[in-house]
Amino acid sequence: MSDIESESINLTSDEEIIPYYIANKTTIAIQKKDYYKKNRDKILVKTKCECGRYISKNQMLRHQRTKVHQQYLELINREKSEKEVTFD
Numbered sequence: 177m178s179d180i181e182s183e184s185i186n187l188t189s190d191e192e193i194i195p196y197y198i199a200n201k202t203t204i205a206i207q208k209k210d211y212y213k214k215n216r217d218k219i220l221v222k223t224k225c226e227c228g229r230y231i232s233k234n235q236m237l238r239h240q241r242t243k244v245h246q247q248y249l250e251l252i253n254r255e256k257s258e259k260e261v262t263f264d
């Protein structure tokens with residue numbers, strides 16, 4: 177029976193190898209951390225949007241599609257067209 181025992185020990189040691197998805201998960205986490213470290217300044221730097229809000233650069237495109245920003249643009253356009261109509 178010692179043969180079977182040694183076989184099972186071998187199996188156990190095989191299972192100790194980190195499954196691919198766990199290894200992969202760790203790699204992705206490290207890559208994300210690395211990306212954050214390298215781009216920290218870019219990610220955290222906020223620029224003032226024309227609507228007056230401070231938005232981080234990577235959120236800007238998304239922000240420009242938000243209601244808040246769209247409403248601002250509408251307001252500006254309305255003011256513009258009103259100015260164009262009045263004669264001073």
Ligand SMILES: [Zn+2]
Nearest residue numbers: 225226227245
């Ligand atoms: Zn905006």
